[in-house]
Amino acid sequence: MPLAWNFSSNSGVPYGGTEVSEDDRLIAEARAGHTAAFGQLVKTYQNRLFNTLAHYVGSPEEAEDVAQEAFVQAFVKLDSFKGDSAFYTWLYRIAFNISVSRARRRRPETSIDRAKDVGGKEPQGMDESPSHQLERKERVELVQSALRELNDEYRAILILRELEGCSYESIAEVLELPIGTVRSRIHRGRKMMREALT
Amino acid sequence: MIHVGELASAYLDGETTPKEAARLVAHLADCDACQREMADLHAARSVLRSLPVLELPESIRVDLGLSHDVVPFRRRPAAWVGAAAAAVMIFVAVATAAAPDSVGLTLVEVSAQYEQQTLVGGGVSPVVGLVRAGGGE
Numbered sequence: 001m002p003l004a005w006n007f008s009s010n011s012g013v014p015y016g017g018t019e020v021s022e023d024d025r026l027i028a029e030a031r032a033g034h035t036a037a038f039g040q041l042v043k044t045y046q047n048r049l050f051n052t053l054a055h056y057v058g059s060p061e062e063a064e065d066v067a068q069e070a071f072v073q074a075f076v077k078l079d080s081f082k083g084d085s086a087f088y089t090w091l092y093r094i095a096f097n098i099s100v101s102r103a104r105r106r107r108p109e110t111s112i113d114r115a116k117d118v119g120g121k122e123p124q125g126m127d128e129s130p131s132h133q134l135e136r137k138e139r140v141e142l143v144q145s146a147l148r149e150l151n152d153e154y155r156a157i158l159i160l161r162e163l164e165g166c167s168y169e170s171i172a173e174v175l176e177l178p179i180g181t182v183r184s185r186i187h188r189g190r191k192m193m194r195e196a197l198t
Numbered sequence: 199m200i201h202v203g204e205l206a207s208a209y210l211d212g213e214t215t216p217k218e219a220a221r222l223v224a225h226l227a228d229c230d231a232c233q234r235e236m237a238d239l240h241a242a243r244s245v246l247r248s249l250p251v252l253e254l255p256e257s258i259r260v261d262l263g264l265s266h267d268v269v270p271f272r273r274r275p276a277a278w279v280g281a282a283a284a285a286v287m288i289f290v291a292v293a294t295a296a297a298p299d300s301v302g303l304t305l306v307e308v309s310a311q312y313e314q315q316t317l318v319g320g321g322v323s324p325v326v327g328l329v330r331a332g333g334g335e
Binding site for chain 1: 204239241245247250252254
């Protein structure tokens, strides 16, 4: 299966490509008081953000709440967006910070069982037999469970890399880490995933 | 012999320099352990990439009864953030539908309202004020 969100094929290309300038235009309009422009940004990124957050936090409801809060914060703080990074990078940074903050507050509730909660609307193969569907579902649950067992710092990086297709540089920007740390955590995270699944 | 370690992952991701890549390829030719590690890393990468893309549940949009495209999230009565978000989404949706190019408040004003209400009103949603102001009160 290809990357969940292949930047080169998505209309909201966040790291390079022509769509970044479209974001810039919308941001400028939103800053000028055209709030509908911000709505367009929400429309562009809401599903991608939800997908990433759902895998990261392990719960569609929590992902929904975090995404809501992230869009609100982005809207309110839009004037502080310097444009040094892509809007999407900035939005992700906000969302991940919110996730971490909320996770700290409710840490005792966190359980690997929540991995089974990850849902949302998952595309189904039209011609897949029930047994194959079941097998695929079990396999997905296994991977999600292994992912949930990783420390947050590894899980976030792997999701940004494998599901979002972010470059190391982009991940470093989103998570505000040195690029060397990103490199080593991706490597260690993959090794941990491999160990968990064998 | 010094094994490739994290260079292997970086190589899979196309994040090595040409010099690093050349060193890794040369090492792999003679090192079974690193070849196995490379295969394991590739497998871990593939399995993560096979995870399904999750879309916002349709029921969330339907529950809102608002713009399908712009307002994806449902209201969460217990969380002020949810209410705030819903409010801002509603505002955005209304602004999108009714007056795409003429909204009375600038983001500077919104930010000012937010800061003021945060200071004065404690847990009051910042965007409730936005909706009221935008609604012509």
